[in-house]
Amino acid sequence: MDQLTSLLGGFSVALEPINLLWLLIGAVLGTAVGVLPGLGSAMAVALLLPVTFALDPTGAFIMFASIYFGGLFGDSTAGILLNTPGNSSAIATTFEGHRMARDGRAAKALGTSAIGAFIGGTIATTAVVFLAPYLATVASLFGPAEYFALAAFAFVAISSVVAESVVRGLTALGLGLLITLVGIDQASGAQRFTMGAPALFDGISIIVVTLGLLAIGEVLYVGSRIRRERSRTGTLAIGGGSPFLRGAEWRKALPAFLRGTSFGLPFGVIPVGGSEVPTFLAYGTEKRLAQRRRDPDFGTRGAIQGVAGPEAAGNATAGTAMGALLALGLPTSATAAMMLAAFQQYGMQPGPLLFERSADLVWPLIASLFLGLVILLVLNLPFAAVWAKLLVIPRHYLYAGITVVAMLGVYAIASSTLDLWLLLAIGVIGVVMRRFEIPLAPVLIAAILGPLAETELRRALAVSEGDPSVLVGSPITVVLYAVMAAAVAISAVQHLRHARRDARQRVGAR
């Protein structure tokens, strides 16, 4: 029960008034950015990173804990009220959530989503407390070949299995890897592709890449289309009704919360790009169960289970993703990658040794995840209608604000205008990628895991003196590559089956 003692120690730090204040500020900012349309939780962390530069590490990580979950609490609001999910992790909640909203039960849907986020996050964080030390033990079995296999798994899963088009996904991956090559090679000290510019010796910051692709790219793309479309008129009123669940609703929702959480927990540790896969799995399960019990609401008026399951799954994934980041040093989503960037900003490397070396920081962070969830529940359950007011901010102020804050965030990293030029260039690339439907996630995951993949690959080959068979030399690597091959095969069959079905339907329609 060492963990409980350490956790109590963590709580005593996190409950200090100044740290509670950072926690509250983070929760408010995180929810606000999450609610704003088009901004997800990864953007929330990236945009708010500069705010923490001036804090001490403890305060900064406590604030991050609540920003991290705050973005997730907020991002289903736009989906439920407007049918425009701000983040791909909120799509599955949108289906039944928006139906409930149209049925006049928007408050109930937002309440269910807040409770689901709380339950999923709390169970997952509890799991992290008890499993993290064991995960760290497992991680200590990992050598260079195993880490390279994990990175390769993430690359293939996100670019080929999860993305819509394999060639576009892999191209995006290649571009991301290209970005990581810039800078001084740490192993040999050779300058690579810096063109002699000292500002590039440290490489291109992941914050520049994320804000360029997601923030500036989105501003430029939306701006280049704004005169061509009539904007949607107004928001859906939340209307009456209580956000709190009653007895009968709890009996319906609670099993869905737990089912969703159980889908979400394992996916936080598997690097397939975050919570899209588990949220859709949870939605699919609720839909099948609704069909089995002949629920007349599901798919028509909107069923509470259809919101409860995916929302709990999403936050459970985020919770265990934090565990994987802390114990394995492996970011499994863009949001976790932003947290990794924050750690590196303070000169810390998450991984098996983190719990030994920086225990004074890790346990307050985990304690603040719990406190942050409680604060977020209080902020979101009764006041969902207040947050929804953010949705009526005129679009021009919203995007002008994103632009200014993104510029500020990048300039705050190193006070370098070269970073700002890079931000603009990556933003333009982001527009091109959006136009041709090239996925952005593989660029980010490659930019994040690329250095790890290169270092571990070279280390493995140096030890084996160039013999590539070392890469499949242990049971762990064999299992990882086998699972990867199976996922690719299943995905290929899936695409073929759907293509055939679509072709059949076209013939039938004629």
Next chain:
Amino acid sequence: MTATEHERGTGSTQGTDRSRWLRRRVELVVPVAVLILAVGLGIGTAAMEVPPNTAAPGPRFFPTIVALLLGVLAVAYAISVVRNPRELPEDSRPGELSADLLEDLGRLDATSEIGVVDPEHPRARAAAAARAADAAIVERPGLDWRNLLLLVGALAGFVLVLEPVGWLLSSAALFWTVCRIFGSRRPLFDIGVSALVAGTVQLAFSAGLGLSLPSGIFEGVFAWIS
């Protein structure tokens, strides 16, 4: 993928008109750019100065792999665009998630679900046409080059003047310009909003968090605040 097949099924006159042939293969600019990057990366790798006594898989090892990968992908991408031409969707968005995968995972069907996941899905288009009246209506497809260039120009201008002029004025000007480009119709009111945003950030960062933002022409004025 499904969109391309959809087009192949309906379009029977392709290939006769040269401009039409090119218009449906505009995407070729991407593999061309990727190929240029791959060649540049290869040249840079070959020309790289490697410090003596570097251990076996040296700093050139990984760039070589990435350059080869990008080169192969550029060719595969070009072949895929030439063989499966398509009109670009009116409202494209990054193909982050495979619609096939999500349909299977989420047991989605041809109801409104698919419209949220993938508005350009053939089945979703049919449904969208029916409710086009209250949804966002695209008048003309494609990018608005004027607005895009204005935005890029505004951002570039901001980067140029930030350090000489200072955060307060340049970020206020950036905010105001982006508002105008996004179609705000209250220029005078926006000046107030821009000043408020820029000032709040400057105060919060300089006085509150103790981070330095360039003060530019207000050099000295902020000294007593922070």
